[in-house]
Amino acid sequence: MQLKKLLSCKTPVHFIAYALCLIGLIADILFLVLDGADQTFTIGCFACVLVGSIAGLAHFFFGWKNVLLWASSLLYTAAFGFHLSVALPSLSDWWNGVNFIGGNQELALAFGAIFLIIDLTLMVLNFFDKRAA
């Protein structure tokens, strides 16, 4: 009954957000495992994605006027900012054609893209967020 009550006030927007946060959480773990030792990893990015994903998933249980989804998007944005600040110099090696900075550019690009896509989608979802009738 409780679950039914929880589900009843959710819209498709919410479920898309939960799915994204779950994907983000998995990606964050992979980020730590695969990229953790590389110079394109920042603890700020990892932490923000972690907290943002948890916040988004917690919305299923707590609602809180949809603030949690909003906070999740802002945290993903912060994560992207952290990541961009270290990925860009590394990616410049591709442009230069020379390994000046180093770092794993493929992983930096992949995780940056994942976190950005999730962030953009959450951002759009915030425009359409409402309680189910």
Add this chain to the structure above:
Amino acid sequence: MKKNLFKGFSCLAALLLASSCALTVVGERYEGSINAVLGGSSGSSSTTGEAGEYLYKTDFTADGKPSDEGMKKLIEAEDAYNDTAMGENAVLVYNNGALPLSSDVKKVSLFGRSTVDPVYRCTSAGPTIDEKRVITPAAAFEQAGFSVNKTLLDAYKADPTQRLNGSTQSIGEVPASFYTDSLKATFTEYGDAAIVMFSRLAGEGIDAAKKDADGVCQLSLHPQESDLLKMVKSYKDEGKIKNVIVLLNSAYALELDWLSDEAYGVDACLWIGNPGLTGFSAIPDLLTGKINPSGHFVDTYATNALSAPATQNMGDTAFSGNFRTYAMYAEGIYVGYKYYETRYEDLILDRYAASSSAGTFASSNGWNYAEEITYPFGYGLSYTSFEQTLDSVTWNSDNTITVKATVKNTGDVAGKSVVEVYAQTPYTEHDKQNNVEKSAIQLLDFEKTKLLAPGESETLTITADKYLLASWDSTAHDGKGGYILDDGTYYISIGDNAHDALNNVLAAKGASGMIDENGNPVEGDESKAISKVQATFDDTTYQYSSAGKLVENQFDEGIFATDYNYYYPGKVTYLTRKDWNTFPKTYENLEINDEMIKIHSGNFYEDLKKELDAPKDYTLKTDAGLLFIDMLGVEWDDDEKWTKFLSQLSVGELALIVSDSWGQKAVTTISKPQNYQCDGPDGGSTKYKYGDKGNNTTYVNQGTMACSWNKELFQRRGDFLAEDAFYNNTSCTMGPGVDIHRSPFSGRNHEYYSEDGVFSYVMGAVQCKAMQEKGTVAMLKHICGNDQETNRKGVCEFMTEQALRESSLKGFEGCMVKGGAMSAMAAFNALGVCNVARNRALLTNVVRGEWDWKGFIDTDANDCTDTPALCVVSGIDEFCLTSAIDKEVAKAVNAGDKYLLNALMETNKRFYYTYLQSNLINGLTRTSVVSEGMPWWKSALIALDVIFGAMTLASIGGTIFLLFTEKKEQGGEDHAA
């Protein structure tokens, strides 16, 4: 609805803010790099009143100041120079009489996909090819009046095959199936000559592959190339193609035993290396005889590229159970020709197990020189013939050796010849007992003739430094180490190449059974080797350096030990001449202990401080009225004035020097303008500031040009690099590259001179002198041991001190001590387990101590930024491509680190002393106004940060407000209900 709008908009604003903040952070850290791309500036200087003198002047304007008109003239001169250089460094490798091409050769086919995708230069930091100026192979032949098979070229252009140079490497040659019948039908019409070009590419971060995407050694003839040659030969057999000429577009020493294989029908081969922007224009002239090739190899061309002793321990090797990597220099001094020629002598003299099968890769029955070698060091043919005579050798009292040799052109066409002077020093019982290795032949010096007409002669006088004959003996002076000259017989000889010179020495010794590189019996020419007997063992002449400093072991023990046996006694057997069975094995899974790990990756700064003299105290920010320009001409030893000058600065201003972001910011307190630098040995990595502001000239690649053996050409190269500095507004050029070609696979070989340290010593000195005299600081790359790109960041290189001093360091010594180069870049690797950037033994004891060198040292890009204090105290002056490390250093000094402050004062002295001898001072006077500025893009980013920040705050505030009011309304409704 309104709430959602605010929520969504706040997310968008936050994303924009996060992005602009990230860009701002990146901009702060890499300000100089971004300025170099976007054209910004972090400071400027202008002169009020009368402009100061231009001490360093461009030759291309009347007043010596750069201008658009001067730019135009410089580019014309550089293009002409590149053509001349190319004409002199191409090596005629093989010729059965097909070259020079006769005048009836008009219509040619260019074979090989690389004819439309050549390697102008290998990948490394340096100039970008200016597409407006580049001369392609096809354009070069057309400009020379040939008709070129365009159908074939267009087909190559349309083919999707690509050369790969990354984690996967492939040569990018098309398969046999590419040549359709319709294509083949065009060969006959353009069959006067088949010009077949093969290319190889590696570079920074990427060694040539021992096994590439085709499963073949990258330096070997590939199946596609073999098929191509056989196909072309089949047309030659039918008379449809008259000549087959191979061009080798590779800076890496390829396997070339196939050139004489009848299956391929090659008539001639010209090695062209990497020709740079316009070098291809010289190729047709070389093939037609308008230019007579006069280049000679600066590497040994082994039959099997894997046969070099160094190659047995080169590449990706990790310590057991540890991610750290190493390279074992088990070859000792026996790099390149020193191995092959020394073993050859011992084979002839039947000693030291030279004929054993150890180290045989291409020999059929025991080690055979002619089978192991295809072309020796110094090899190169000509369209004419020369007769060289060794007139005299004089051992002077000032420890120089004067060699006089006469060269006569005995052929029918004009040409240039190179007098290669070699030496043999005695290999004695002392050496054998004390592990002092001796090469049977050693390059001493060289000189190239002018263009000699048929029948014309020229006598060359070459004065070489006897110091280059000395050997490092770690046991000398009761174990303190030093350079020695053994008692015994010394030979000075000349020859067409290293092998020829050695045969002459062997003839002088009365030996027999000598062969040439093809296995033909030769007698050698004893008249070309003059001997001298040294009666006594000499360990005193070079006990002190030319600067009067004591020279002794620096790398034999402690944290700077480079011999792996210091940590694990008896584990490694270095190749020794007294037993050729010690040919190196491949050392895998070596151990590393905690002590080694701490040295490699820890911070031993506190331990290091205990060994230093007590630091001095300085009172900073004390105005002495001295500006940067006031220090012009102040002697290095005038400590009082230098201290007064530098004590005017704050800690922050002193620390500013250590952040090198393609230069350093202006220091307004002393009116020092912003200074800029660019990369690399083949030209500037930036755009000109005059004329059409195009990319800097890409010169004929340094390693390619080395094959000219022409000192005058390298002097002019130094001049042109300095001229470029005027026109691209830099004061320091990262070049020349001075490490050795330890193995033919080393990715950076293209921008280093040679496999031989003495060649680098001599030629590097010439180039650096020219650069410095014309006002650009020569920053040598990379001191020392950057001999492989694989794991270059932090690879632990183990070697004997003799190998380090006589091979790896030799070129740097010549550039710094003889050539006056005032800067160097520290290599990424470790010597032993101590990273070069933290290696006080190298950076301070040897370079500043023994050599008394006064320049500044930069790290390689972003290296060792986790231990800045340790690096600076060890001898590093700048951290390459970092903009923020100065703050960290300043913080440490302000926290009370006096050792660091002392080191910083020395760093600043070296920095200012160096730049006072550069074009940075041009036009500066006491009235010059120097200002700090903010680049336009940084101002723009900060503005965006503010705007997006305001938007974010406003929209978040709005969202919170709406959420709060909604909550209140709901609370009211509930209450009402």
